Amino acid sequence: MPSYKLIYFPDRFRTEVCRLLFVLAEVEFDDHRVDYMEWSTKLKKCSNAPYGDLPILEIESEEGKIILPQSRAIQRYLAKEFGLYGESNDESVIIDVVTECWDEFLDAAAKIMFEEEQTKKASLADVATFNYIDVVKDWVGEELFSSYPKLLAIRDNISKIESIAAYLAGRPKCLY
Ligand SMILES: N[C@@H](CCC(=O)N[C@@H](CS)C(=O)NCC(=O)O)C(=O)O
Structure with missing residues (x-):
């Protein structure tokens, strides 16, 4: 079983679905929450985040270490790993449709909030x-x-x- 480290801020926004997937699948993970000020003043410069933002998921196994950016890609990756992404392409696409709707809603809400x-x-x-x-x-x-x-x-x-x-x-x- 690989080890997982999910790195994000102490918020739910782009990462809570991933945290919930770990909980639902009963898979242990390091829920690493970074202070926002510390990130922007110090950690961002030296981070290994491929796009310079969070969340990222670090996966370590016998085959090595992978660093995944992009919250939606991480969600799908975890759902597939944990058998939570439907049992056919038809089921997966319905899951995508619902997920995309909520993500669009969250993006719109965030524009107002920020x-x-x-x-x-x-x-x-x-x-x-x-x-x-x-x-x-x-x-x-x-x-x-x-x-x-x-x-x-x-x-x-x-x-x-x-x-x-x-x-x-x-x-x-x-x-x-
Ligand atoms: N497309 C990215 C967007 C990530 C993103 O916007 N992250 C914000 C927090 S929600 C962030 O890291 N902001 C700080 C920064 O860019 O340095 C994703 O969905 O993962």
């Missing part, structure tokens, strides 16, 4: 909220949001901005 300019952050969050409601109401109806007046107020505020209102009035009809 936006440093507060006004831009608020605007971006509001625009994203507007768009979410605008798309989803066409599929399942506006009633879905009736218990969330604050969300609807954000939607209304954005749609009343002059430039947005003009754009919405002239934009081609689209289903999604």
